[in-house]
Amino acid sequence: MAVALGALWAWDAYEKAVVSYYTKKYKTVPLPDEPTYGPNDVSIIVPTIDTESTFSECLRLWLRSKPREVIIVTVPRCKRQVEQLIQRLEGSTDKITILTSPVANKRQQLMIGAKFASGKIHALVDDDAYWPVDTVIPYLLAPFEDAEIGAVAGIQSAEISPERQDPKVITVWEAAAALDMFQMKGLQAMRFAADGGCWALVGRTLFVRAAILQDPHFINAFTHQIVGNRVENGADDVFVTEWTFDHGWKVCVQNSPESKITTDVKQDHKFAWQVLRWERGNIRSFLSRIFVYPGSRAMMRRHPYSTRKMIERLARPLWAFVYVTVWLKTLWTAPWLSIAYVVWMILGWGGWVSAYRAFLEEYPYCGRKIWALLLMGNIAPILDVYMYCTMNNDSWLTRAADAQDVDDQDVDSIEKIEDMSETPTKFTS
Structure with missing residues (x-):
């Protein structure tokens, strides 16, 4: 078992070296001297229900970037609430349009907005996403100078209000x-640098060519995906990323401070x-892509590193079991080696200390919660087992979405997008 633990140790060291190499390799796309696209080419599409009061501030920041239009798609029961939040703004509301969907389903709301939008680039934006800098639009548009780029996402961080930046106030959640997003922005850029791929462009702010979102084939597939005899509601960013790759487009991860998004x-x-x-959506996507379409062979040809990490992610419970078993058996036969391995995992190159130190430098007020963060990070393989057992649960969980049950033999009975929206409401300054 000492040999097996040594092999796992060597593999960990190799993986950290690969991550370090690709992290250094990553480069952002600079602004072009003569841009093809500008703010007037961007239609912001925002699906929302049970809208929070912070939406007004998000709107103000989006409008500061001078987009072509902001299209808000809600449901009738929430429309008045959205109107009240818009009325808090001063000026620029003439760019805002409210549409309604008969069902609270994020995918269908997005498609209602995309059908109405007139920009060449559609910005799919969550209703709790802030644009703290006014350079988000030009920097997320820059990669579209490459005609093969179909979708772009930027750097994303947690929005922690000043009054909550206190070790005694901030919660472990x-x-x-904050840690989840801190780690994700590095991993997404690293995977993109490795082979041009990524698991999913995060949908808090996702720029996509109108030609993709307004394609009738895309609309039909996007709004008719079925999970557990229900119309899929979430994992919209995963689907958009997959479709973009599968139809010959490339994507870009633009992790620059000038394109920073907070939420x-x-x-x-x-x-x-x-x-x-989120994780159920990822697992469903990975299983489908590896075993159904386009299949592991095609995926490995297209994005070898990202595909390998997908497979490892699917096998995480098994992988964790192997590590724990080998370590425990080595602890019995060669305790010095087991202890040395743990010390290296904690203090060594790329270990827990260096990883969490970088996080705490940006979020020092989270220091008292580090014990809980370590626990959460290490129980993930156990949670994976639960997610595999509840794979067909596609509930929104945090908002009152509408479950749309369908008959397996009558999927086409879902309402057509063309008939789903009521008359738009325009605002004037």
Whole structure:
């Protein structure tokens, strides 16, 4: 077993070296001297229900970037609430249009907005996403100078209000959400640098060519995907990323401070529900892509590193079991080696200390929660087992979405997008 632990140790060291290499290799796309696209080419599309009061501030920041239009798609029961939040703004509201969907389904709301939008580039934006800098649009448009780029996403971080940046105030859930996004922005850029791929362009702010979102074939597939006899509601960013790759486009990860996005995070256990929803969507996507379409062979040809990490992610419970078993058996036969391995995992190059130190430099007020963050990070393989057992649960979990049950023999009975929206409401300054 000492040999097996040594092999696992060597593999860990190799993986960290690969991550370091590709992290250094990553480069952002600079602004072009004569840009092809500008703010007037960008239609912002925002699906929302149970809208929070912070939406007004998000809107103000989006409008500051002078987009072509902001299209808000809600449901009738939430329309008045959205109107009240818009009325808090001063000026520029003439660019805002409200559409309604008969069902609270994010995918269908997005497609209603995309059908109405007139920009060449559609910005799919969550209703709790902030644009803290006014350079988001030009920097996320820059990669589209390459005619093969179909979708672009930027750097994303947690929005922690000043009054909550206190070790005595911030909750473990907020700290976990901040850590999740901190780690993700590095991993996404690294995977993109490795082979031009990524698991999914995060949908809090995702720029996509109108030609993709307004393609009738895309609309039909996007709004008719079925999970557990229900119309799929979430994992919209995963689907958009997959479709973009599968139809000959490339994507770009633009991790520059000038394209920074921040987002509200849950202060309670609802963050855990969010994670469950996201991870179920990822697992369903990975299983489909590896075993159904386009298949592991095609995936490996297209994005070898990203595909290998997908497979490892699917096998995480088994992989964790192997590590724990080998370590425990080595502890019995060669305790010095087991202890040395743990010390290296904690203090060594790329170990826990260096990883969490970088996080705490940006979020020093999360230091008291580090014990919980370590626990959450290491129980992930156990949660994977639960997610595999509840794979057909596609509930929004944190908002009151509408479940649309369908008959397996009558999927085409879902309402057509053309008939789903009521008359748009325009605002005037």
